[in-house]
Amino acid sequence: NAGVTQTPKFQVLKTGQSMTLQCAQDMNHNSMYWYRQDPGMGLRLIYYSASEGTTDKGEVPDGYNVSRLKKQNFLLGLESAAPSQTSVYFCASNMGENTEAFFGQGTRLTVV
Amino acid sequence: GQNIDQPTEMTATEGAIVQINCTYQTSGFNGLFWYQQHAGEAPTFLSYNVLDGLEEKGRFSSFLSRSKGYSYLLLKELQMKDSASYLCAVLDSNYQLIWGAGTKLIIKP
Numbered sequence: 001n002a003g004v005t006q007t008p009k010f011q012v013l014k015t016g017q018s019m020t021l022q023c024a025q026d027m028n029h030n031s032m033y034w035y036r037q038d039p040g041m042g043l044r045l046i047y048y049s050a051s052e053g054t055t056d057k058g059e060v061p062d063g064y065n066v067s068r069l070k071k072q073n074f075l076l077g078l079e080s081a082a083p084s085q086t087s088v089y090f091c092a093s094n095m096g097e098n099t100e101a102f103f104g105q106g107t108r109l110t111v112v
Numbered sequence: 113g114q115n116i117d118q119p120t121e122m123t124a125t126e127g128a129i130v131q132i133n134c135t136y137q138t139s140g141f142n143g144l145f146w147y148q149q150h151a152g153e154a155p156t157f158l159s160y161n162v163l164d165g166l167e168e169k170g171r172f173s174s175f176l177s178r179s180k181g182y183s184y185l186l187l188k189e190l191q192m193k194d195s196a197s198y199l200c201a202v203l204d205s206n207y208q209l210i211w212g213a214g215t216k217l218i219i220k221p
Contacts, residue, residue: 042116042199042211043155058208090154097207098143098162103154 002026006091006104013081013111021076021107023091031094032074033058033101034066036087043090049074081111114138116212118200123218124190132185132198132215140205146174146185147199149214155199158185187217195219 007022025032031050035043045058049068063085065077074093078085091104115137124130136144143162147155161167161176161183173186185198197214204210 040120040213042213043201043209044211045208097209098160098203100157100160101145101155101209103156105154 004091004093004102004104006089006107008107009105010108011110013078013109015081015083015111017081019078019081021078021089021091021109023074023076023104024072025074025091025093025102026072027093027102028071029093029095029102030071031096032068033092034064034074034076035090035092036060037090037106038087046076046089078109083111085109086111114202114204114210116200116202116210118198118212118215120213121216121218123220124187126190126192126219126221128190129186129188130190130217132187132200132217134183134185134200134212136181136183136200136202136210136212138202138204138210141178142203142205142207144174144176144183144203145199145201145209146183147201148196149199150196158198190219192219192221 004025033048034046047066049055052071055066067075089107092101094101117135146158149155159174166175171188176183197216199214200212201209
């Protein structure tokens with residue numbers, strides 16, 4: 001069972017570059033999420049998707065975009081990377097809001 | 113505003129019992145989660161409470177008091193592998209998860 005798989009695990013970008021973080025889940029979950037985790041702060045929701053083809057903004061969406069063209073995939077794009085986007089990014093999925101969420105192993109992104 | 117408070121760090125001894133508290137002020141309440149996160153790894157689910165009272169699951173128990181906006185995670189017979197951060201998260205009225213910053217638990221031999 002792969003669960004939730006994120007790629008890449010590590011990435012270094014230069015300011016202004018763009019990239020896409022990939023997330024795939026094999027549990028047939030309806031909902032998927034992108035979070036960022038910074039030292040001393042709780043997980044902060046960037047975007048979420050309640051079902052295939054739908055996406056909604058979370059707490060900190062600025063500078064990011066997402067797409068959920070297939071139920072199993074949720075992509076997070078950085079349009080023009082900034083040093084403030086240096087963080088650990090987690091993708092998660094679950095069947096619904098009040099159920100256990102399964103997390104990917106994280107992407108450690110550094111923007112220089 | 114919405115707020116989740118947890119102690120930043122706690123230290124306990126192997127074999128002992130530790131209680132990690134979480135207080136919350138959120139717009140509505142649809143349940144409270146506890147997750148465990150080892151350093152450099154992903155969070156993993158521990159418990160979910162939506163009704164008042166104590167839920168026991170092996171060495172771990174979670175308690176909820178909705179009237180007090182309070183929960184705790186109780187870890188018994190501590191083992192070195194329990195060294196991790198423990199994250200409290202509340203599902204608000206919009207079914208959005210609000211996360212605390214986490215409590216780093218250090219276990220000493």
